[in-house]
Amino acid sequence: MFDRTALEALTRRPLPFLRSAWPWRCAAYLVASLLPGAAVLAVAVAMTDVPSPFGLVLALVVLALSIPLVAWFERVRLRLVDAVPLPRTPHRRLREAGVAVMTVFALWWIDLLMAGFTILGPPLLILAPFVQPDIVPEVGVASPVAGVLLLPVAAYTVTAWGGARGAMVRALLAPQGSELGEVLRSRARLVDAFEMERRRIERDLHDGAQQRLVSLSMTLGLAGLDLPVGSEAGRLVALAHDEAKRALAELRELIRGVHSQVLTDRGLGAAVHDVAGRSPVPVDVDVDLPGRLPAPVEVTAYYVVSEALTNLAKHSGAARAAVTGRVTRGTLVVEVRDDGAGGADPAKGTGLTGLADRLSVVGGRLSLSSPVGGPTLVRMEIPCAS
16 A cells, blocks of 8 residues: 555554654654754844844845745655645746745744654653653653653654645645646547547548548449449449448448537537437427537537437437527526436446536536436536637
């Protein structure tokens, strides 16, 4: 088991935790506050030797110049208690400066007090009878015992404070919201790249393979006209011609699945009518939109509708379905209903989880109502702000 942070290490069982390096790493993390603490004390001492107004100005200048160095030091020593790399976030320098100011004015002396009590306390109790031979005998016996018993307590205490301080520094340097935002932006970039690749494949198929199949079909048709009726060669050419036409039809269907040209040319409403017309289950379409929507909204909505219709044709046993679409208060709302058996469950691998993930990229959400026995309603909501 590999612990990435000191706080994770605290969840170990006692013996593995006490044998690990985490208490020592946290102790080193806290003792390292001697460096900024010494700098602050040096500035304070220097102020006593300089006339009051100039001393204050000098102290402020020195502290301001030390902020970048302390910020770098805090970022580096964080690795002792938190092995997770820090992501690059907006306003990184300003965040580091904030951590440095907190260290200079508050955290360094708290670290040293905690280190003093937890690191020096138990050894002093253990050594008390040897350092002070004239101590009361009862105390001389109890003191080493108490020191030994406090050693594991000190390990937990120093690790808890070191881990908590590291978590606080990480929260200041890389807030959770910024990491989540970067994940969402990265996922949106991946979806955009995927959509561009889909368009490229559609273009290559349309301009390349489809045109070759059209040419092949025409050539075979012309060749069949020159052969005697009823001949074996004519029969084979006619068979090849039929196969070429079927391959061309399948390729056109594949191209429509890769990217809808109707969606590009005429918008979401026409594209939904097109995909519904090709569904093996009769679909009633009622999509009334005020005009063209932003491209990411149209592409995502078309993808979800296509997948929902495919799923209901495969799994629902429905006799009829309906698709409605409206823009309400700046949000596209599309509903896909069917009169099938119901019981749709995202956990059963019906593709609903993937649809929800795709919608989340554009800030949309998916809701499902599918009681056993039906009917099933899939509802998507997508903000239309471009």
